[in-house]
Amino acid sequence: NAGVMQNPRHLVRRRGQEARLRCSPMKGHSHVYWYRQLPEEGLKFMVYLQKENIIDESGMPKERFSAEFPKEGPSILRIQQVVRGDSAAYFCASSPTTSDTQYFGPGTRLTVL
Amino acid sequence: GQQVMQIPQYQHVQEGEDFTTYCNSSTTLSNIQWYKQRPGGHPVFLIQLVKSGEVKKQKRLTFQFGEAKKNSSLHITATQTTDVGTYFCAGEVAGANSKLTFGKGITLSVRP
Numbered sequence: 001n002a003g004v005m006q007n008p009r010h011l012v013r014r015r016g017q018e019a020r021l022r023c024s025p026m027k028g029h030s031h032v033y034w035y036r037q038l039p040e041e042g043l044k045f046m047v048y049l050q051k052e053n054i055i056d057e058s059g060m061p062k063e064r065f066s067a068e069f070p071k072e073g074p075s076i077l078r079i080q081q082v083v084r085g086d087s088a089a090y091f092c093a094s095s096p097t098t099s100d101t102q103y104f105g106p107g108t109r110l111t112v113l
Numbered sequence: 114g115q116q117v118m119q120i121p122q123y124q125h126v127q128e129g130e131d132f133t134t135y136c137n138s139s140t141t142l143s144n145i146q147w148y149k150q151r152p153g154g155h156p157v158f159l160i161q162l163v164k165s166g167e168v169k170k171q172k173r174l175t176f177q178f179g180e181a182k183k184n185s186s187l188h189i190t191a192t193q194t195t196d197v198g199t200y201f202c203a204g205e206v207a208g209a210n211s212k213l214t215f216g217k218g219i220t221l222s223v224r225p
Contacts, residue, residue, distance in 0.1 A: 033212075033213075035215075040122070041217060042119075042201060042215040042216055042217040042218050043156065043201065043203075043215040044215070045212050045213065045214065045215075048212060056212055058212070059212075091155055091156065093156075101146070101158050101161060102146075102158065102213065103158065104148075104155045104156045104157070104158075105155060106154075106155050107155050
């Protein structure tokens with residue numbers, strides 16, 4: 001049973017470009033969470049999705065950031081018009097149900113030049 | 114909003130010494146989880162505590178949930194170099210849609 005997969009593992013973008021981060025949850029998991037980690041900081045919750053639905057996006061910046069988890073395919077975190085401050089590690093986690101252990105993917109390390 | 118605090122952020126110990134760290138929440142939690150992240154890696158789930166006063170052990174690691182369910186501790190007996198990493202606690206508030214609030218973590222270094 002493959003773990004949570006994220007790609008790409010490393011992503012470099014110039015200011016103003018778009019970044020698309022993908023997350024495939026563990027098999028049988030329908031709950032996906034996205035977190036952002038700045039250097040030497042903890043994990044900041046961004047958004048919680050269940051298939052085709054956004055359950056909680058209270059941690060998402062109001063502009064430029066969006067997330068989806070379609071019926072088929074991976075969850076996508078999209079950052080439009082990236083700025084230097086978006087440089088961080090973005091982790092995705094999945095769980096089979098609410099209030100279950102969250103299993104983290106390896107993360108995507110985004111660098112904005 | 115809810116805050117989960119872990120102080121200090123760094124601790125250095127000599128191999129073989131014991132190590133204890135604490136996690137404090139500004140609100141009562143339905144459960145608390147601990148994760149470990151190695152340098153350059155991703156958080157890996159260690160344990161979940163649900164009941165007031167609960168104590169769980171994993172080999173040399175002992176986890177405790179406070180009676181008021183607002184704090185937790187992690188104790189490592191006789192640290193080894195393999196214990197190096199950042200330990201995060203994460204609290205879940207009842208009814209919060211399973212949203213975990215993570216502390217900033219404590220980075221443990223072990224001198225051989």
